Amino acid sequence: MKNTSIWLVVVSLILSVIIGLTLARGSGASKDKVHKNIVIGLSMDTLKEARWQVDQRIFVDRAKELGADVKVSSANSDDSIQMRDVNSMISDGVNAIVIIPHDGAAMSKAIAAAHAANIPVIAYDRLITDSDLDLYVTFDNVKVGEAQAQYVVDAIHGKGKIVRIYGAPTDNNAKLFKQGQDNVLKPYIDRGDIKVIHEDWADNWEPQRAKQITNAAITNHGHDFVAILASNDGTAGGAIQALKEEGLMGKILVTGQDAELAASQRIVEGSQAMTIYKPIKSLATTAAELAVKLATAKPLIARDELNNGKTMVPSVFLPVTTVTKDNMMQSVIVDGFHTFEEVYGNVPANERPKH
Numbered sequence: 250m251k252n253t254s255i256w257l258v259v260v261s262l263i264l265s266v267i268i269g270l271t272l273a274r275g276s277g278a279s280k281d282k283v284h285k286n287i288v289i290g291l292s293m294d295t296l297k298e299a300r301w302q303v304d305q306r307i308f309v310d311r312a313k314e315l316g317a318d319v320k321v322s323s324a325n326s327d328d329s330i331q332m333r334d335v336n337s338m339i340s341d342g343v344n345a346i347v348i349i350p351h352d353g354a355a356m357s358k359a360i361a362a363a364h365a366a367n368i369p370v371i372a373y374d375r376l377i378t379d380s381d382l383d384l385y386v387t388f389d390n391v392k393v394g395e396a397q398a399q400y401v402v403d404a405i406h407g408k409g410k411i412v413r414i415y416g417a418p419t420d421n422n423a424k425l426f427k428q429g430q431d432n433v434l435k436p437y438i439d440r441g442d443i444k445v446i447h448e449d450w451a452d453n454w455e456p457q458r459a460k461q462i463t464n465a466a467i468t469n470h471g472h473d474f475v476a477i478l479a480s481n482d483g484t485a486g487g488a489i490q491a492l493k494e495e496g497l498m499g500k501i502l503v504t505g506q507d508a509e510l511a512a513s514q515r516i517v518e519g520s521q522a523m524t525i526y527k528p529i530k531s532l533a534t535t536a537a538e539l540a541v542k543l544a545t546a547k548p549l550i551a552r553d554e555l556n557n558g559k560t561m562v563p564s565v566f567l568p569v570t571t572v573t574k575d576n577m578m579q580s581v582i583v584d585g586f587h588t589f590e591e592v593y594g595n596v597p598a599n600e601r602p603k604h
Contacts, residue, residue, distance in 0.1 A: 288317065288319070291319050292322050293324065294323075305321060324351055331348075331351055335348065335362065349373045357378060369544070371385070371386055384563050391429040400571060409443060412462070414451055415448070447469060459479060482506060488503055499520050506524055508525070517596055526586070535567065539565070
């Protein structure tokens with residue numbers, strides 16, 4: 250009986266090492282180069298938006314610093330292409346796969362295929378649902394939506410008519426952003442203090458679709474609204490183009506997310522009110538380090554988890570920052586995400602902040 254107890258303790262300790270996912274970013278393990286030919290697959294939904302080009306560059310650079318090669322593919326927002334890309338990576342024998350899914354539900358088949366080949370998978374920024382996903386690395390997307398909505402509530406003093414533009418219905422993050430927005434808006438809507446006069450989803454996060462949604466709101470309700478709660482900077486840009494054509498640019502509050510250069514420029518110039526800065530360098534660097542660890546079977550720790558419809562997925566959530574004209578210098582600029590010259594290039598010299 251005593252021997253059995255000792256054996257159970259040993260087994261328990263072994264399982265703790267195998268199952269425990271440890272981040273330990275400050276440890277030497279995350280900085281040491283691997284000593285064999287490691288290849289990471291990076292399957293991206295798209296590279297059309299400037300934000301994703303930044304993610305790719307930082308991820309690849311960090312993986313290379315760790316001694317790993319990266320095989321990158323872009324599916325151009327096509328599920329069948331993305332599935333083909335993942336299958337190609339599996340056939341090539343990559344050691345781990347990182348997926349930024351176009352459709353989080355459709356990519357569950359990719360997880361099953363990768364696991365059949367004993368390849369671990371990380372979902373990057375967007376959750377892959379109904380699957381035995383190994384790890385999810387993202388920002389707290391519900392809090393992103395809450396921050397967007399709270400900004401609107403504060404700016405309009407809790408009263409007024411608004412338009413809501415959601416993201417791609419295939420993107421689980423878009424639903425999480427909406428959930429966060431709803432958390433903040435619901436009591437105001439229930440009291441009748443805030444009224445949503447028009448709302449719709451922007452397929453594939455297309456700015457042109459956001460412009461159409463804004464045009465429809467104007468056609469049906471005129472100019473009688475005070476804010477557009479747009480879920481990212483791309484859709485914000487489309488909405489602002491529609492407002493510009495109506496002579497409303499700068500008069501209607503517009504939110505965003507991703508701190509894209511064009512959006513940062515719009516903010517300091519006055520046509521967009523805010524964005525959410527998600528430190529992409531931190532996200533891409535963390536994901537690259539974790540991918541290398543999974544590829545080399547090193548132990549990791551993830552302190553959070555998220556239900557993806559099938560299992561509780563070990564998760565790493567990174568913080569976000571609300572960015573306005575007032576703190577652009579202290580956030581996006583100081584982090585080097587964009588340069589001062591890039592952001593303030595169109596602002597008259599006497600109106601630029603000191604730097």
